[in-house]
Amino acid sequence: MGGGRIVAGCLAPHPPHLVYAENPPQNAPSSEGGWEQLRWGYDRLRASLAEVEHDVLVLLSPHWQTYVGTHLLGLPHFEGLSVDPIFPNLFRYTYDMKVDVDLAAAIHDEAAAAGLDVHMMTNPEFRVDYGTITTAHLTDPAWSKPLVVISSNRSRHYYSVEVMQEMMAELGKATRRAIEASGKRAVVLASNSLSHRHFTAEPEVPEDMSHEHITSHAMHLWDMRIIDHMVGGRAQRLLDEMPEFTEQAIAETDGGGLTWLMHTLGVPSYPAVLHGYGTVIGTGNAVVEWPAWKHEEAVA
Amino acid sequence: MPVHPHPLLAPEANEGYGRLRGAFEEAAKRIEESGADLLVIYSTTWPSIIGHQMQADPNPVWNLVDHDFHDLGTMHYDFRIDADFAHAWRDAAEKRGLSARTVAYEGFPIDVGSVVALSLLNPGNRLPAAIVSSNVYANRAETTVLAKACMDAAKGRKIAVVAAMSLSNRMFTQRIDPKEDRIHSLKDDEWNRKILEFLGDGRLEDVGQLSRTIHNQIRVQKVVAFKPMWFLSAMNDHRNDLTGEVLAYEALHGAGGAVVHLDPASNGKGDKEYDEENVEVFGGDRGVLDAVDDGGDQPEHRPDVGHTGPALWDPVERDDAVNSEAAPKPVGAYPHARRVGDMLYLSGVGPRQPGTNRIPGGPIHDEAGAPLDYDIRAQTHAVVANVERVLKEAGGRLEDIVDVTTFLVDMERDFGGYNEVWAETLGKVGPTRTTLAIRSLPTPIAVEMKVIAHLPQ
Ligand SMILES: [Fe+2]
Numbered sequence: 192m193g194g195g196r197i198v199a200g201c202l203a204p205h206p207p208h209l210v211y212a213e214n215p216p217q218n219a220p221s222s223e224g225g226w227e228q229l230r231w232g233y234d235r236l237r238a239s240l241a242e243v244e245h246d247v248l249v250l251l252s253p254h255w256q257t258y259v260g261t262h263l264l265g266l267p268h269f270e271g272l273s274v275d276p277i278f279p280n281l282f283r284y285t286y287d288m289k290v291d292v293d294l295a296a297a298i299h300d301e302a303a304a305a306g307l308d309v310h311m312m313t314n315p316e317f318r319v320d321y322g323t324i325t326t327a328h329l330t331d332p333a334w335s336k337p338l339v340v341i342s343s344n345r346s347r348h349y350y351s352v353e354v355m356q357e358m359m360a361e362l363g364k365a366t367r368r369a370i371e372a373s374g375k376r377a378v379v380l381a382s383n384s385l386s387h388r389h390f391t392a393e394p395e396v397p398e399d400m401s402h403e404h405i406t407s408h409a410m411h412l413w414d415m416r417i418i419d420h421m422v423g424g425r426a427q428r429l430l431d432e433m434p435e436f437t438e439q440a441i442a443e444t445d446g447g448g449l450t451w452l453m454h455t456l457g458v459p460s461y462p463a464v465l466h467g468y469g470t471v472i473g474t475g476n477a478v479v480e481w482p483a484w485k486h487e488e489a490v491a
Numbered sequence: 492m493p494v495h496p497h498p499l500l501a502p503e504a505n506e507g508y509g510r511l512r513g514a515f516e517e518a519a520k521r522i523e524e525s526g527a528d529l530l531v532i533y534s535t536t537w538p539s540i541i542g543h544q545m546q547a548d549p550n551p552v553w554n555l556v557d558h559d560f561h562d563l564g565t566m567h568y569d570f571r572i573d574a575d576f577a578h579a580w581r582d583a584a585e586k587r588g589l590s591a592r593t594v595a596y597e598g599f600p601i602d603v604g605s606v607v608a609l610s611l612l613n614p615g616n617r618l619p620a621a622i623v624s625s626n627v628y629a630n631r632a633e634t635t636v637l638a639k640a641c642m643d644a645a646k647g648r649k650i651a652v653v654a655a656m657s658l659s660n661r662m663f664t665q666r667i668d669p670k671e672d673r674i675h676s677l678k679d680d681e682w683n684r685k686i687l688e689f690l691g692d693g694r695l696e697d698v699g700q701l702s703r704t705i706h707n708q709i710r711v712q713k714v715v716a717f718k719p720m721w722f723l724s725a726m727n728d729h730r731n732d733l734t735g736e737v738l739a740y741e742a743l744h745g746a747g748g749a750v751v752h753l754d755p756a757s758n759g760k761g762d763k764e765y766d767e768e769n770v771e772v773f774g775g776d777r778g779v780l781d782a783v784d785d786g787g788d789q790p791e792h793r794p795d796v797g798h799t800g801p802a803l804w805d806p807v808e809r810d811d812a813v814n815s816e817a818a819p820k821p822v823g824a825y826p827h828a829r830r831v832g833d834m835l836y837l838s839g840v841g842p843r844q845p846g847t848n849r850i851p852g853g854p855i856h857d858e859a860g861a862p863l864d865y866d867i868r869a870q871t872h873a874v875v876a877n878v879e880r881v882l883k884e885a886g887g888r889l890e891d892i893v894d895v896t897t898f899l900v901d902m903e904r905d906f907g908g909y910n911e912v913w914a915e916t917l918g919k920v921g922p923t924r925t926t927l928a929i930r931s932l933p934t935p936i937a938v939e940m941k942v943i944a945h946l947p948q
Contacts, residue, residue, distance in 0.1 A: 258662050258711075259559045259744065272598040277540050279596045308665040314561040316554045318600065342558070348711045349664060389540045391628050392590050472540075 195373040196487070198243045200456045201236060202421075202449060202479040204384040205252065205325035206471035207275045207282030209233065212398055215332065219283040225398030232467015232478035233329045239464065240330070240378060243484045247291045248331060248338045249298075249366060249455075250380040253446025254322030255342040258349070261302065261362060262342040263295040264319070265311030273324045281397060286324050291337040294373050298339060301365035301372075307358065312342075326382035339377075341366075343446035352434035352445070359447040363454025370455075379455045381448030385417055386410035386440035386475035393472065406473035413440040414468070414475035421463040421479050426453045443474075452481075461486040492518070492612070493748025494536045494604030494655050497669075499611060500563040504669035507741030514739030514750035515611035521752055522612060527651035529573060530613050530620040531641060533722045534655040536604035539624035542590025543637055546622040547577035548599060555606055559662075560744075566606050573619035579644035580621065586643075587636045588773035588861070604655030612653060631702075631721045632861075636773040638725030652726045654719035658683040658740075658747030659709035667744065675745035682709045683747040687740055690751045693733035693758045699724035709747075727755055734758045774861035801933050803848070815884035818877055819843040822933050827881045830946070835885050837942040839898070842873030843934060845880075854935035855900065867908035870938050875916045878942050887946045892922040896941040902928035905937055 210218050212225040255262070267290050275282035295311065302309045323340050341362070347355035370377045388406040405411045413436055420429040430453055437444050444450070453459070459481050466478040493511065497504065502512035522530065537544070555566040577593045584591035605622045613620060623641075626633065641650070659679035674680040686705060689698050698705075699720045706717040727733060734754040741748055801822045806814035812826035813835065821827070821838065828837040842850055852869030856862050879889055895917060899905050906926070913924070922942075932939055 255558055257559050258664065260665060262559075262561075274596055274598045274600055276537065276600045276602070279594050279599055283596055283598065310562075310666070312561050314556045314565065316565045317556040317561055320558075344664075345711070346664070349661065389628075391540060391542065391626070393541050 193372055193374060195371045195375045195377070196483075197367060197370055197379055197455055198245050198376050198484040199240060200379045200452050200481040200483060201330070201381070202452065202477055203236070203326045203330055203380045203382055204443075204476040204478070205254070205322040205329075205382045206384065206474070206476060207278050207321060207325050208397070208471050210284065210325055210328055211281040215328065217285045217328070220281055222398045223396070225400055226403070226469055226471060228469035229467050229471070229476055229478060232469070235466040236478050236480055237330065239466070239480055239482065243482075244376060245336065245378045246375040247294055247377045248327065248336050248380055249294070249341070249370065249377050250323055250326055250338055250382055251341040251343060251446075251448045251451050252320055252322035252326065252382045253343040253443055253448060254320040255340070256345055256446070257342040258345050260308030260310055261344045262310045262312045263299055264290045264317075264338075264340040265292060265295060265313040266290060266315055267292050269317065269319050271318055273319065273321045275321045282321060282325070284321070284324055284328070286319065288319060288327065288334065289337040291339050291375075294369065294375060294377075295339045297369040297373055298341070298366050301369040302362055305361045305365045307361055307365070322382050326380055330378070330380060343448065347437065347445040347447065352437045355445070355447050356430065356433060356450045359450035360454045362447075363451040366451070367455045367457065379452055381452035383443040383446055383448040384471070384474045384476045385414045385442055385444070387443045388441050388473060390473040403470055404473070405470045405475060410440055410475055413442075414477070418465060418468065418477055418479070422465050424460050424462040426456070426458045426460065429453065430458065440475075456481050456483055459483070459486070492608060492653060492655055492750050493657055493743055493746070494534070494607060495657070495743040495746065495748060496557050496560055496563055496566060496603055496607060497743055499566060499607050500560075501669065505672050507672060508669070508743070510739045511741050511743075511748060511750060512611070517738050518750050518752055519612045519614060522651045523617065525649070525651060527618060527649045529576065529645065529648045529650045530609075530618040530653065531650050532605050532608050532620065532622045532653045532655055533625065533719050534602050534604040534608070534622060535625050535657075535719060536602040536655065537622065537624040538627050540627060542592065543584065543626050543629070544624040545577040545580050545591065545593045546572050546599070546601065547574040547593035547595040548572055548597070549574045551599065551601055553598060553601065555601070555603065557603055566603070566610065568601065568606050568610060570601075570609050571616035571619060573621055576619065576621050576644060580623070580641055583640035583643035584637060587640050587771065589633065589636055589640065608653050608655045618651070625718055629718065632770045633773050634718050634721040635725040635770055638722050639771065641726065650726070652723060654723050656717070656719045657743070658686055658749055660711050660746045661709070663745040672742045672744060674742045674747055679709045679747060683740065683749070687737045687749055687751065690753065691735045691737050692760075693735040693753065694731045695720070695727055695733055695735075695753060696724045696729045696731045699729070723753070727753070732757045732760060770861060772857070772859045772861045774857050774863050813881060813885040815880050817845055817880040817884070819845045819848065828885060830885060833946050835882070835887060835891075835944040835946050837878065837881055837944070839939045839941050840874055840877045840881065841932065841934060841936045841939045842870040842877065843936065844873065850934070850936055855937050856935050865937060867905040867937055868912050870936060871909045871912035872916070874938055874940050875912070878940060882944060885946060887944055889917065890920050891944040891946055892917065892920060892942055893945050894923045894943045895925070897924065897926045898929045898932065898939045898941075899926060900929060900931055900937050902926075909938055
């Protein structure tokens with residue numbers, strides 16, 4: 192086919208707190224709001240994505256953790272109840288999801304051809320991870336688009352950030368090739384936070400924002416430095432600093448999502464748009480968009 | 492016991508998986524014969540962040556599919572959980588200073604390790620069961636206190652306690668033919684066999700003490716730390732003389748999986764060699780959120796310890812004694828200082844505040860003896876201020892000090908901070924100085940100074 196392209200890439204973190212704060216009908220617990228800075232960030236991201244037509248969301252979640260290769264959801268439909276194992280008091284969400292199995296299979300094949308160990312997940316009783324559900328909901332609350340869901344290979348923990356980056360570079364390029372060949376217009380989503388040191392206690396009212404702040408000044412400085420690289424159009428610099436950032440900020444970039452995202456976008460040198468930043472139980476989260484359609488029009 | 496789904500879902504795929512399955516069945520039989528009336532599972536595949544979580548859904552039901560091994564099939568479960576015990580455990584944990592909560596939600600994702608444990612060790616839900624998470628930030632003290640809280644809640648019930656964990660946990664990163672399964676590396680295999688030799692000899696506490704070393708040597712880092720041995724050892728009074736038997740040891744996609752039976756009956760050998768502080772109450776970092784309420788995490792806001800420390804005395808009076816209302820009261824029968832000619836000899840001075848007996852920078856341990864985080868800089872500043880008060884009473888100043896002997900209870904931790912404050916204060920005046928490490932001081936303070944001054948005429 193050919194003619195497909197990535198219209199936008201997004202850093203789209205998945206704190207279940209944001210869904211909880213929003214009180215959507217799919218989520219059982221109810222709240223009085225909270226984490227507005229980040230939720231407004233998602234409002235701006237959704238408004239921005241509404242401006243560009245797209246057919247599919249391609250998402251990598253650090254909470255589908257696989258040690259034996261990289262896996263992709265391989266059935267057209269999944270439904271069920273997603274309960275966050277760490278914050279079950281906040282997130283018990285009934286989901287109903289469409290999967291673009293053709294595109295998933297195409298990414299699988301491209302990645303396999305590039306030498307990665309990849310597998311299609313075809314057990315219909317599989318429960319989709321809560322990171323995927325959260326990011327998908329926050330990006331597309333109507334669940335109007337089919338998804339491609341890619342697991343997070345744990346090579347960072349088996350080997351190092353460097354090995355993780357090499358594998359995610361290959362996976363990112365394979366993802367891009369498969370999308371281009373598919374004829375589809377895709378939004379790619381890395382579902383992870385930045386600095387990732389949590390508080391280990393929760394306030395009586397979880398959405399009591401008087402308790403919400405970054406866990407330490409060092410974490411704040413790291414987050415700001417990374418965001419500065421993003422909005423400054425310095426993706427390569429960001430990748431170069433990834434090992435240090437991932438280790439020192441205990442960042443959730445360890446799951447490979449951000450590295451993968453940068454390579455799906457061809458390591459962009461144009462500036463990203465920061466839609467919002469905020470902390471969730473002390474961890475740093477940014478909603479960021481690389482509006483590829485505005486910068487790659489000529490090439491497409 | 493191992494946490495992989497293979498012995499449950501595919502015991503026939505490899506002879507080793509089959510032997511593990513047999514060992515699970517043998518262990519289940521022994522649990523039944525032991526007369527245990529409660530099964531407690533500590534699972535490394537259930538990580539938590541907000542303290543420890545206890546499962547409290549009396550009847551959790553789900554179809555579980557493994558994230559990696561989804562092709563092996565689905566684990567259907569329908570368990571009986573002792574919710575009352577879970578609540579009692581949580582209460583006991585909170586009493587001991589831990590953060591803990593119960594979870595009872597339909598569809599809560601019970602972890603693979605716990606599902607394998609309950610399915611194979613507790614067929615037909617014979618025993619009421621409890622499952623606890625593994626907190627990703629928990630250290631040994633916290634894990635030990637969690638075990639003690641479990642025993643508090645058990646109130647004499649007979650517990651069979653299960654650690655759901657791998658030994659070496661490095662798996663092959665690609666699919667393999669199950670028939671070809673083996674331990675990932677010779678190094679992992681050698682460490683696993685060493686651990687099993689210890690456990691076979693009933694040396695549980697030794698494995699607990701080696702836990703960090705083992706984790707660094709043969710474990711993939713991050714969440715799944717080698718903590719369950721701390722839990723098991725604490726549940727067994729930190730003993731090294733249990734009766735151990737390795738029922739099986741096999742590879743599970745490269746990871747080391749063993750079923751080991753540790754009977755608390757003494758094997759008559761070995762000894763209790765527990766040299767870490769046997770902590771009863773957790774006094775760790777769980778006050779993070781409270782810090783906002785009381786105006787920042789200044790240790791100054793710690794509670795006073797005046798009521799529980801040694802009794803306070805009025806300073807001994809005599810002609811040449813120098814006693815100050817502005818200095819903290821002595822903890823024995825002595826004056827604050829004595830004047831001999833031009834020389835002033837001070838009794839040991841600590842950081843306690845006159846009147847309130849508060850310790851700036853916070854006490855070094857709580858009433859129960861559990862260590863607290865404290866600020867050596869604040870304590871040292873307070874000592875210097877107290878010294879200055881006594882000197883002032885005698886008509887002197889800091890500049891008059893000629894010699895100081897400082898006592899620190901933790902030289903390694905505190906010398907740097909103390910030395911900084913010294914440089915800013917007495918260092919500018921220039922007395923001679925000797926700094927010693929000692930075991931403890933009579934109040935929960937970290938620093939005390941013995942001062943000699945030469946007063947102006
Ligand atoms: Fe996460």
